[in-house]
Amino acid sequence: MPKKPNRHAYSDQQAFERLILLIATILQYPGVGNEELEGNETGGDALVAVQKRLWEVALREGVNFPEGYPSTSNLRKDLQTLRRYGLLQPRMYRWGYYLGLAVLDQQQLRLALQAIASQAQYLGEPQAKQVYQILKKRLRGLDSDLGGELFYPVRQQLNRAIMPTDPEEMVEQGQREETLFHHLDTVEKAILGGTAIELSRRYDVYGHERVGMEQLWPLQLVFHNNAWYLLYEDYQRHHLAIGRIDRFGEYCRILDTPRRSLSIQHQRLADAHRLFNNGWGLYLGDTKEQKDELCGRLQLTLIHVRFFPPVAKIILEGSRRHPKQEFLPQKDEQGNLRFVDYYIKLPPRSHQEFLLWIKGYMESVMVISPQSLATQHLASARKLLELYQEPFSD
CATH class of the missing domain: 1.10.287 (Helix Hairpins)
Structure with a gap:
């Protein structure tokens, strides 16, 4: 006598449709069950939010469930089924449910x-x-x-890398450059694994003779203005610095040293970004300056710069150019803008990069204080004048 077949929990059509519609609901509303996304209308019950969305999906698909069906207890069982088959992970979904990596609408x-x-x-x-x-x-x-809408570039940034970055593209164009771009996958793994690495600096454009091997903890790959940089911590001195990736050679060796936790990586990354936010530009100072600055012992310099029209209006537009800046516009009797006094407190390590920025505004900017920066700015202007006054040939 043949054995009576075992009925599956979803052999019933209604139960099967319930499970399929639950999957469709989570795919169509990634993050469903997040109280913030649902507008706090569910009393904090994630399953009530899922239930409401499932009813919407069922209505659109023409599935007529009985009043109040499925219940939240039905959905709890279905979510366990999805976990058992690997569609959901065996963990809490405190910020809403999503299947696999389908986390976006x-x-x-x-x-x-x-x-x-x-x-x-x-x-x-x-x-x-x-x-x-x-x-x-x-x-x-x-x-x-979607009629081509998905890939239409509604938003786009136009900053452009000024050096070759793609190793495969370099080979195709016959312009291979032996830079660290060939080993970024190793660098990224080292960042997430808390692993120290050894790199080779090809040259130093700033005349500090910092060339050769460097051992470091990589922290982050950063694109700034027109180039890719590596933010890192020196392995021995625990000094934070940033270096342009193409100035490192095609050499990257994992060091046989103890790994450190991702929480330490996060902390040192946060320290580096505190220095970025305090300063101006990419130079993070020497080791002592960094320690003093991070501990609040370093005295910042109040810089006073005056911008004249037409640049003055452009300066006023940059209300979030730096967290420590202040504006003081000055107008004439007719209400026209005469100039803008710009105040900012910066650590000494950032003075030169700040001067470099204001030099881009040429005759429309004057340094009022401190006197040392005013003297440097004036000397640069005189040097430029001398260059124009000197005879030159093609």
Whole structure:
């Protein structure tokens, strides 16, 4: 006599449709169950939020469930089923449910694609190029359904890397450069693994003769203005610094030293960004300056600069140029802008980079104080005048 078949928990059509619609709900509303996303309308019960969204999906798909079905207890069981089959991870989803890596809706995905496209095209980031090409192929059907909206570059940044960054592209163009760009995958793994590495600096454009081998903790890859940099901590001196990636050679060795935790990496990264926020530009100072600054012992210099029209209006537009800046506009009797007094407190390590910035405004800026910076700025102006007064030949 044949054995009576065991009925599956989802053999019933209604139960099966409930499970399928739950999957569709989480895919269509990634993050469903997050109280903030639901507008606090569910009394803090994540399953009530999921239940409401599932009813919406069922209505759109023409599935007629009985009143109040499925219950939150039904959904709790279904979520356990999704965990058992690996569609959900065996952990708490405190910020809403999502399946696999499907964490964005269409609008969020479009914004992310634009960011990846800009990083690939203008910043020359090889991994971004690869990911973007993969996404373009996999999402071609969705883009077609949306009439080409998915990949339309509504937002784009135009900063451009001024050096070769893609090793494969270098080979194709016959312009191979032996730089650290060939080993960024190793650097990224070292950052996340808390692993120290050894690099080779090819040259030093600032005349400090810092060339040769360096042992360091890599902390972050940074794009600034027109180039990629490596933010790192010196292995021996625990000094924070940043170096342009193409100034390091095609050499990267993992050091056989104890790893450090990601929390320590985060802390040192936060220290570096505190220095960035305090200063102006990329130079982070020497080891003693950094320690004093991070401990609040370093006295900052109050700098007073005066900007004249037409630059003055441009300066006023930059209300978030620096967290410690202050403006004091001065107008004439007719209400026209005469000049803008610009005040900022900076550590001594940043004075030269600040001077470099204001030099871009030529005759529209004057340094009022401190006297040392005013003297340097005036000397630069005189030097420029001398260059124009000297006879020259083609």
